Amino acid sequence: MAADLTTRTLVSHAQLRRGRGRVLYWIVLSVVVAGFTLVFLGPLYWMVTGALKSGQEIAQTPPTLFPRDPQPGNYVDAWTNLDLAKLLFNTFYYATGAVLFQLVLDTAAAYALSKLRPVLGKLILGMMLATLMIPAMVLIVPQYVTVIDLPIVHVNLLDSPFAIWLPLVANAFNIFLLKRFFDSIPEDLMAAAVMDGASPLRTLWSIVLPMSRPILGVVAIFAVTAVWKDFLWPKLVMPSPETRTVSVGIYAFAGGTPMNVVIAASVIAAIPTVVLFLIFQRNIMSGLTTGGLKG
Amino acid sequence: MALTTAPGATRRTGPVAPTPSRTAGRRAGLGRKVRDNLTGHTFLIGAVACFAVFSWYPMVRGVVMSFQRTRRGETTWVGWDNYSRIIADPSFWTAWKNTFVFTGLALVLGYLVPFFVAILLNELRHAKGYLRVLVYLPVMLPPASALFLFKFYAYDPSEAGLFNAILTALGLPTSEWMQSPTMTMPAMVIASTWMNMGGAVLIYLAALQNIPGELYEAAEIDGAGLWRRILHVTVPQTRLILALLAMLQIVATMQLFIEPLILANGAGTQDSATSVAYLIYQHGFFQNDLNGAAALGVIMLVVLAGFSAVYLRLTARQD
């Protein structure tokens, strides 16, 4: 806050503190706060209370603001019928694995490309970056066929968490972010470690990584979000009900479940991440805004 | 595991002699070089293997598949058959038209709205944290949850629907939303923007905070009004981020899939929601035609590559 007061933005502070500007500022502020609350929190309120309404009440005109005859049974049905505990567990399991795999393998690769620079390193980096331009949808069919029968080893990864973890490692954006960050670490620091006889692994571990915490945080957030938001890929490679993610599970059951229960399931599914987000929001926000994409 | 740090090893910026750095390594013998390379490749191997198996190889495989047909367990070469079949698909052109319309609308709404929201938030001196959390909150919902919310409540075509109730209360005409071929696309863009804009807003905010205040000062002294300050200071100063996000957004919106799948039950009314990605899915997984789907994927790749080329041309010229 204190720092903000000194930075000049689009509108000068002086202007906002004077008579007319001040009134205008407060009007805008209240409109924004009220509007944003309505736009972003309103639907969530509607969702939580809507799931408590009966089928008849939902179809009523005009819609009721509060459920007249709350039916918490919808939430119970959602929890048990959709096996939400299992779906949520799966999703978090996949997310955790994705974070670990991406942090370990992508960091190692970016470190090698940035600091160790082996032969053909430039070519490999180029080939990795080229995939940035290829959207997932284009590769969905051949990727799917590949996962069904991995080349050479002939292993079928359907319903195995590796079908989610490993393709996510092939993330050129992560490599790019990490490499750029590592590039900005002065060579002198590394040289000192090499002088001390430290191996590359040791240097990575005790010099590079400690300095890279913000960027590692960003990669971790991206990894979790990718698993959380992805839909078609997990839908295809996790066809069994026991291995589904939350999003896919809710979709799969939506066809054969009353709408109130679907909405109740949606609410429950959203709770863990929203709570996690509210707890860690400061870190997530600062990670995304400072570490991620600067200039 | 990579997150942990050896105790006390945070910063070793002590008295370090800067001279014997890389040159020392260069002078070392051949054995050392081989060993260094080996170490380097050892670090690379995991990621490279994943890229090879899940990215590079499928690219080639996709092209190969698009010229083959697998039937009764036997694969044969069929030349351009898959392409002609896919293009003959009655929904092919509709899907492209819809996808471009969505991409265009998303550029107007999903791209500009976050930018102006970020500018607005950057000016406010109160409730900053609260507003930021609010904007990012929908990103935290599972996409299916957010879309069911829109499908069942907001876009209910009867008077009982949330949006229609609001419109009625305001004395405005109601809409049938997903049931109206003209509203299908705007409705999908609204839902998609609502649930995805948080990330873009935060990135813009970061970029806005890096704009030196003197530039605004100077512009104001030159008599530039609010709008001109945005146009002549804010936009040029955030140009790189704006260009990057435009590209990312276009690539993302061209892959439109889950919105039609959930909001429009697939194709929507009279094919008004069919997207190219949905068509790939239809062919590959409903019509038992993985080869045709692969061909459509290759077509999509070519279109996007052409698009990227134009983009690179444009941005290169600007710089």
Place this chain on the structure above:
Amino acid sequence: MSVPQYRKVAALALAAGLGLSLAACSTKSDDSSDAGGKVTITVDCQPVGAQKELLKNWNDDVAEFQRQNPDIVVKSVSVGEQCNNPPDFTARLAGGTVTDVFYGYMTDLQQVLDSGQAMDIGQYATKDTIPTWDSVDPALKDVFTDGGKLYAVPVKNYSMGLIYNKALFQRAGLDVNNPPKTWPEVRAAAKKISALGDGIAGYAEYSAGNTGGWHFTSLLYSQGGQVLSADGKKADFNNAMGKQVLQNLKDMRYGDNSMGSRQLLQWGDLLTNAGAGKVGMFIGAPDATQAIVSQFQGKYQDWAMGPLPGQDGPAKATLGGGEGYFFKKGLSPEQVKAGLKWLAYQKLTPGKGQFDYVRAKPQNYPVGLPQPLLFANGSDAQKQELELRKANANVDTTNFAVFEANPVPIKGEPRNAQAIYAVLDAAMSGVLTNPNANIDALLKTAEDKVNQLLAAQS
């Protein structure tokens, strides 16, 4: 995050990750080995946990079957509430992850053959493995036969009729025992029912997710039409009969406003509304009432069924379909025989498995529905099954009496059904969401599209 926090999280995550991947490894199912002289088969379409009684029945059946056949081990796999959800089914076929004995629709034969996953079971499917085999309707066996080879055992068969809500009929002053027999009568009844207000649709219809095309086909059959020409090379619905189908819907939707304002419905959407008592009539198979009750919170006593209406008399034909179990390529003869024995026990023996009406009677599942109609008319098994059904019925069989007393000729689905249905969805959604829809144009577009599709597929 401060350093210590970071470390704690990382340590936790690592520990959790390691533990979980170990757990994941151990849950991998082992191969079906014949260790100890036992034959193991995997079978899918086990009911899911939410279908508590069905699941218990299934598990009891497996236990009893294994007791009677100590050398056979049946491993059940659940693939979701809807056993054949096309994308997942395709995924399993393409991935070769289908179970040894796997469920499919009658229309899936071509896709299963294309995938190269099915085997010819003709020589094994006999009276020895399936005691009632000779009573099974030959027409159903034909559906699963290609080039003289049999690829699946039929386990369910249905045809569509007009399902109607008796409670709403009563409130609207309609005769609950005399459902509409023609489309004009349906229209008149729908008008009366929707006049009840309260968001009730007199007649409801699908128009999305390929279900619109599916029902269009059925409606077209009722007019005496067909989707494709006899040689299967041309679309054959852009004619007076196809127009009549869409005109009927348009008249109800916009002429009388008796179909409700919510359209673009697919399977679950319509049944949700029906379960909530907001639908007067719709066309469907008898087991739609079961779904309404067990999944969508409806009540049996509300629902009855009549034959599919026709334009000015009884329907000329109705859409039929069914399900069966395929056998995965590469099974040993012992496994095939074991699989057939299991199907014989659970699906094709009156008094057992799906025909265990004594067990089903007290449960929340209907006994008395005129399906699955697996046995040929007049065969021993059919008579036995009918007697048992009548004796144990827990739904009022008179609710289906009109349907049973007025059989309509059954017609199967067209080739390339899913692709054609996707095209016809657009025609259905056109008349149901656009008051100014031009029926001729909609049908012409659909015809062109289907013809293009057929030309490209050949």
